[in-house]
Amino acid sequence: MRSFICGIILSFLLYLPMHAQVLCDYRLELFDSFGDSWNGAALLVFVNDSSEVYFLTTADGRRKSFPFFISDGDSIRLEFFGGSFDSEVSYALYDTENNIVFQDGPSPDEGTVFTGTAKCPSCPPPPVSSIVLDNIRAEFIELSWLATDVNGRYGIQIDTAGFDPLNLPYDLITRTPQARVGGLAEKTRYDIYLTSLCASGDTSLAVGPITFETVYKTDVGVVGIVSPVTACGLESLASVEVTLKNFGANPQTLIPFDFSINGVPGGVSMPFDGVFTGVLGKDSTFTITFDTRAMVGEPNIYDILAWTAFEGDSDVENDTFAISIINIPLVTSYPYFTDFEDWFGGWRIDDTLSRNASWSFGVPNYRNLLQAASGENAWATGLDTSYNNNELSYLVSPCLDFSSLTEDPIISFSLFFDSEACCDKGWLEMSLDGGKTWETVGTEGGGINWYNDTSNDWWEGNFTSGNWLIASNTLIGAAGVSDASLRFVFNSDFATTATGMGIDNIFISPPLVNNLVALAVNNTSEEECGSARDAVAMSLTNLGTAPQFGFTLTYQVNGGQTVVETFPDTVAAGQTVSYEFDIPFNSTNQNQYNIVAWVSAANEQFRLNDTVSVTFTIINNVPFIEDFEGGTLPAGWESDETVPVTDGRDLTSFALSDNLWAQDRFFEVTSPVFGQIEVGDSLNFDYRFINFGGADGSPKILASGDSLLIQISKDCGETYQTIRKIDVTNHVASNGFATLSIALNNYEGENIKLRFIAFWGAGDYYWI
CATH class of the missing domain: 2.60.120.260 (Galactose-binding domain-like)
Structure with a gap:
């Protein structure tokens, strides 16, 4: 969408050369709704024969202002070049009095989109972008700006931040585009407004507030620790070098400074050490080294504090600087x-x-x-x-x-x-x-x-x-x-x-002669609810240079009795093998199992990688939550689809989903086993049906044959019972999610398994 407001006159302006050229501020406002840069888009601004390119970067966020100077009568031309995501892009050009001259977007037109001639007010205010606060002190400030009327004057209004300048007199009137304002209080926030009092008798709009804060008269501190720094093998007694700064308005000397390591004072002997005897002016810094050294010789982490202790310091909050360094082994x-x-x-x-x-x-x-x-x-x-x-x-x-x-x-x-x-x-x-x-x-x-x-x-x-x-x-x-x-x-x-x-x-x-490594252990039963004769399988590798034989393998389940068996073959150097224990275990009597397994060889040179463990769940405890935010089908879940979890299809997070149409009429997903169910437990989930290709997630109106079945099994997936059916008789079409809650009181004391089955009847749509 494009709009125009008169603020640039689309004609030639007649002015006399004996008058000074009128200068004023224009500004561009660039926007990106997603805040991830303009993604290759750019706005080219021509002022007479000069040009400048404007765009947003990721660091700019959603919006940034770009002020620029312009003279009355200058020609302006805007050219827009599109990028990857122009639907996020918009911009506006404002004149000195904050009127919109031109705006476009989202999805701005490309090419030359605007031409015109600049019109500055007959009495323009000082350009905001030209105002410089040159010297902020405790009791005064110096400022300057770009002159807009060489024969005019400028009014200054100043007071504590937040004041309303309307109908208030000027605190200072000056003929030059610079001023020094005194009588201020230290460490106080002020607002300044500037107004042009033109020779023609006109008065401009006031520009501001320009906000600043005065400084303390006396304020010093440490702003950096130059050494020691994180490094390998630091020397036992390291030099400590710090940077002092004068934040205040008045020059300072004889500044005491000190340090500590891990909360222990560094042992600085004042006044022979730890006193700065030079002169530190306003905003000045000085880097100085203690005579006393820091004990950082042992590999470890060291918290170092350095601070000033100057009498009469008005702000102790900026006295101290802290770093953590590591003496890296x-x-x-x-x-x-x-x-x-x-x-x-x-x-x-x-x-x-x-x-x-x-x-x-x-x-x-x-x-x-x-x-x-x-x-x-x-x-x-x-x-x-x-x-x-x-x-x-x-x-x-x-x-x-x-x-x-x-x-x-x-x-x-x-x-x-x-x-x-x-x-x-x-x-x-x-x-x-x-x-x-x-x-x-x-x-x-x-x-x-x-x-x-x-x-x-x-x-x-x-x-x-x-x-x-x-x-x-x-x-x-x-x-x-x-x-x-x-x-x-x-x-x-x-x-x-x-x-x-x-x-x-x-x-x-380096490669050891004898180095067996336990890689993994797991149970072998594929039965959903475990097996009374479940087996343990273990894999290991020989990282050594010599073949290995005659060693034993051991496993233990949930801290119980150990099972020890001898590996029957020789494992060559670099070979990986698997072994299934002869003695089984019962995986039907607990919800969760932890198996620890290890290899034992008499000549083993490194035993810390000989043990491996695994924890697996047969029955998932209730309450149970699954949000599919891992991006894949979680362990224990099964589906007839290869990729049943997605964050596409107008989703803001991951969910189970499938596209149902004439060539794919069925979707099924089953859960792990949960239990035991108690009175008051319920099954809760969100779902929706939306049409394929609907950019805004347009809702699907179910037809005859379209349905979603929610089923429960009490026998580890052998048989299922339908507990709810969603179809044309009870589904309310919506592009939002519906929440369904089903009481499970009838399954008290049971371990249950869920199954969701979607059937296609007509159309082309997603169920999610």
């Missing part, structure tokens, strides 16, 4: 192992490169990540919450010196991975030049439990099925390198999260 001997039980091991988030990082160190306790792989602590993208949207984060290793190795080392670690399948992923990178460049470690199909994305070399989706797995690969090219590092990378898109990524039990070593 320098690993020189191998095997290297950390289970993160004593501390975070020198692994840390790269705060400089990371965006929206969610990596946290501690005890995991969220959704299906309820514990570390061993002990209590691990690194995870959110210990008690999901990872973040728009995340690109890096978990960086200690400094790794491989100069003593003649063979490329092997890395293995416990991995948990559960993300939105389409769009959120993780991988491992290695640098061999001190972090200057990075390369992805390994490729899909290489290593053990390595990347599951066949084209991008990363982990995605519910790769570890809600459990910890051992992942392993060779660090190719690392042998002999003295300045190496590793980093785990996690990357998510703008919407939909899951549990995330977990890392534990990191092991780096």
Whole structure:
């Protein structure tokens, strides 16, 4: 839509050359309804023969103003060039008196969209964009602006912020486009309004408020700690260098300053140390080093505070500066192992490169990540919450010196991975030049439990099925390198999260002679409600260089009796094998089972990767909630469709869905088993039917034969009973979701399984 308001005269203006050219402010307002930039669109503005390109970036958000100077009689031309999402784009041109000269959008026209001639008021106000607050002090301010009438004067109104200048006298009148206003109070917010008092006798509109805050007379503080900084192998006694600043109006000298490490005073001996004896002027800074040194020699995290203690300081809130640094371990001997039980091991988030990082160190306790792989602590993208949207984060290793190795080392670690399948992923990178460049470690199909994305070399989706797995690969090219590092990378898109990524039990070593690794364990029964003779299967690999034989395998269910059996064959170097135990267990008498399994070999050189576990659920406890926000069909759910979960089709989040039409007349999805049901329990879910191709989710009016059945099984899916049918007789067409609640009192004491079946009758539509 386009509109015009008279503010630019579309004709030639006649003015006498003896008069000064009139200058005023115009401004552009650019809008993007989604706030994600103009996506390639741009507005080209010509003023006479000069041009400027305007557009919005992601950082600009939904709206930004662009003021510009213009002279009375200047020609203006606007040209718009479209981008990817012009339906989000609009803009407007305003004159000096805030009248809309031209506007267009959403979906603005392309090409030359406007031509005209600028019209400034006969007495224009000072251009807002030209007003500069030159010198803000405790008791006065200096300001300047661009003159609009060389023969006129300018009125200034000033008072505490929020005052109404209407009908108030001018506090100061000046003939020059600059002024100094005194009599102000320190640390107070003021508003200024400026008015042109033109030689013709006209008075302009007042422009403002221009808001500012005076400063304190006396106000100093520490604004930076220059050293020590996070690094590998810091010296035991490091120099402490800080930056002082004078925030106040008055120059200061003899400023006391001090520091502490992890809450312990640094031991500064004043006045011989920790007193600044120079002169620090307004807004000035000075970097100075303590004579006293900081004890940061042990690998650890150090919280450093530095502060001033100046008598009469009006604002103590800005006196102190705090940083946390890490003395990163320098690993020189191998095997290297950390289970993160004593501390975070020198692994840390790269705060400089990371965006929206969610990596946290501690005890995991969220959704299906309820514990570390061993002990209590691990690194995870959110210990008690999901990872973040728009995340690109890096978990960086200690400094790794491989100069003593003649063979490329092997890395293995416990991995948990559960993300939105389409769009959120993780991988491992290695640098061999001190972090200057990075390369992805390994490729899909290489290593053990390595990347599951066949084209991008990363982990995605519910790769570890809600459990910890051992992942392993060779660090190719690392042998002999003295300045190496590793980093785990996690990357998510703008919407939909899951549990995330977990890392534990990191092991780096040249190939050992004897090193069996337990990879995974699981039960083998496919019976929905378990089996009285369920079996345990375990997989393991030989990461050593020698063949292994005569070792035992053990499993234990829910902390009960152990079952020990001898592996019957020889496992060659690099070989991965599976074994199913002869002795079964009963998986029908509890809702949830935890199986721990391990390998025992007499000559094993590294035992911390010999154990693996799995937790699986037979009966899901009630209450139970499933929102399908993982982006894929959750574990325990089954469907006749390949991709039954989507966030398309006019959805704002993920949901079960299928397109029903003449070539696809049926949809079925079944749930896991839930129980036990109690009186008062109910089944609640949202649903809707919308037509195919309806951009706005146009509602589907059900025809004869269209229906959705909700069914329940009490015998683990052997038979089903229909408890509700939605069809033409009871469905109200709507593009919104309907909520259905079904009481389950009749199933008290039962374990139940749900089935949803949709039948097509006519049309082309989605059920969701």
